[in-house]
Amino acid sequence: MLDNRLENRYLTLKFRRKDDFFSSLMKWTLLLNSTFEPLRVVTWKKAIIMVMLDKVEVIEEYERTVRGIYVSIRLPAVIRLNRFIRRQTPIIKFSRQNLYVRDKGVCQYCGTPFEHRELTYDHVIPRSKGGQTEWTNVVTCCTACNLKKGGRTPEEAGMPLIRKPKAPIWLPLLTKSLGIDTPPSSWRDYLYLNQELSS
Numbered sequence: 151m152l153d154n155r156l157e158n159r160y161l162t163l164k165f166r167r168k169d170d171f172f173s174s175l176m177k178w179t180l181l182l183n184s185t186f187e188p189l190r191v192v193t194w195k196k197a198i199i200m201v202m203l204d205k206v207e208v209i210e211e212y213e214r215t216v217r218g219i220y221v222s223i224r225l226p227a228v229i230r231l232n233r234f235i236r237r238q239t240p241i242i243k244f245s246r247q248n249l250y251v252r253d254k255g256v257c258q259y260c261g262t263p264f265e266h267r268e269l270t271y272d273h274v275i276p277r278s279k280g281g282q283t284e285w286t287n288v289v290t291c292c293t294a295c296n297l298k299k300g301g302r303t304p305e306e307a308g309m310p311l312i313r314k315p316k317a318p319i320w321l322p323l324l325t326k327s328l329g330i331d332t333p334p335s336s337w338r339d340y341l342y343l344n345q346e347l348s349s
């Protein structure tokens with residue numbers, strides 16, 4: 151009996167309250183790469199196993215707790231891999247149009263909104279300093295800020311970014327496939343919610 155309990159101590163985790171108390175989205179955990187890039191969505195059970203195996207760290211938790219015989223754990227909402235994995239295909243194509251949508255048409259240095267044609271693109275770490283042309287290093291930028299920053303890093307130029315650039319995920323498609331209408335609020339810092347990308 152005791153052996154069984156020990157064996158099952160992680161696997162017999164049960165909801166503290168009735169299942170129907172939980173909205174369906176609580177069953178899902180957003181998995182991020184070590185770089186904070188969203189990778190995919192996993193079930194909370196899988197997420198807890200990954201935590202137990204020390205493969206991930208918990209970044210955000212839900213309010214709800216699951217209770218096992220020996221442990222009581224808050225459901226992980228967002229987890230991050232301890233080791234980087236190279237993803238085969240990006241979820242959203244890296245393009246000027248998608249960058250513009252991701253950055254909501256706002257200069258990422260001064261925060262001013264501009265029309266698409268008035269905005270340019272800036273390598274946060276300049277290419278001359280090894281900066282790559284990818285989601286995490288390119289932002290929309292107004293001409294004035296672009297000129298002012300020149301070939302410098304934001305630190306050198308004294309021009310902090312208003313938001314850290316991340317790779318977007320095609321959230322509407324992802325959530326639709328999971329039957330989630332509204333993504334959990336704790337995911338929002340790690341995703342980009344853009345209606346334009348869902349059409």
Ligand SMILES: [Zn+2]
Binds near residue numbers: 291295
């Ligand atoms: Zn600007």
